[in-house]
Amino acid sequence: MHPETKNDALLELRDYSITFATPDGEVKAVSNMNLSVRRGERVAIVGESGSGKSQTFLGVMGLLAKNGRTSGQALLEGRDVLALKSRELDHVRGKDMAMVFQDPMTALNPSLRISRQLTEQLEVHRGFTARAASAEALDMLKRVGIPDPSRRFNLYPHELSGGMRQRIVIAMALLTKPKLLIADEPTTALDVTIQAQILDLFNDLTAEMNTALVMITHDLGVVAGLADRVAVMYAGRIVEEAPVDELFEVPAHPYTAALHASIPRPDQDVDQLAVIPGRPPNLQHLPKGCSFSPRCPMVQNDCIDVSPKLEILAERHSAACFHPFPRREEVLNHG
Known part of the structure; x- marks a missing residue:
């Protein structure tokens, strides 16, 4: 040190x-x-x-x-x-504090849509309403470079490429603005x-x-x-x-x-x-x-x-x- x-x-x-x-x-x-x-x-x-x-x-x-x-x-x-x-x-x-893993499928629930996995972070950790959480999550998807985020927002993890899944996990980690x-x-x-x-x-x-x-x-x-x-x-x-x-x-x-x-x-x-x-x-x-x-x-x-x-x-x-x-x-x- x-x-x-x-x-x-x-x-x-x-x-x-x-x-x-x-x-x-x-x-x-x-x-x-x-x-x-x-x-x-x-x-x-x-x-x-x-x-x-x-x-x-x-x-x-x-x-x-x-x-x-x-x-x-x-x-x-x-x-x-x-x-x-x-x-x-x-x-x-x-x-x-938040963590992004090597394999995004270990961090994503395969049975939940991307939208729910993202908005839950904001509702639990930042007290957002469902509507406000959706707007914030969509904005973050744009920032991490997800093309056509409105459409992909409601997909399941297996419907996305590996690179997109990793971007989703990064978005999820950053949504709560961790230190x-x-x-x-x-x-x-x-x-x-x-x-x-x-x-x-x-x-x-x-x-x-x-x-x-x-x-x-x-x-x-x-x-x-x-x-x-x-x-x-x-x-x-x-x-x-x-x-x-x-x-x-x-x-x-x-x-x-x-x-x-x-x-x-x-x-x-x-x-x-x-x-x-x-x-x-x-x-x-x-x-x-x-x-x-x-x-x-x-x-x-x-x-x-x-x-x-x-x-x-x-x-x-x-x-x-x-x-x-x-x-x-x-x-x-x-x-």
């Missing part, structure tokens, strides 16, 4: 952990995370599948599986949402053209409403034009956090550098793509030292013995690495 984020933080995770009870023992999906999201800020959470990025925010939303348990604090405007009773959380969830919007891999199932449109939509609408956005993705490439700041997760921990431009220009952690190298580029042949060797660790049997050490090309003895803590390298740039890549100014100063 960086000093300047404390006073104006909308969301603060403090020593936040998530564990799952399984027949084979306890699995620690998220370990002692500290992260702040400021009002109106756009933060990307990046990492491979199984890194804990989605579970982190399912826990904040109170949507973990029954065998999951959170500890620490998740403060939304200073109020610990982890300590709320289910009825209190229902009021906060949807009104103050925090969490988007969990919202473009993965869409083709490249629709992906770009959806990312532009997030960019425009969150800026217009001053909504803080947390974008969860495994693809570092999608965050370049969207995020203000990026937190990179590996094996349930944040291993690097920095402003987006700095993360791309001077990645400090070998894992971040490997993710960056694996982004496809138009001037590269497919057989030139870099891959990260090995597999993410088993969360029940993490290595003694740095979790990335078995896959790291820079590994040294201290990496194997001790787990590095997230340390500040420069203003707003932290990494959990004993041997971070040198920053450009360090190379120039010692060159």
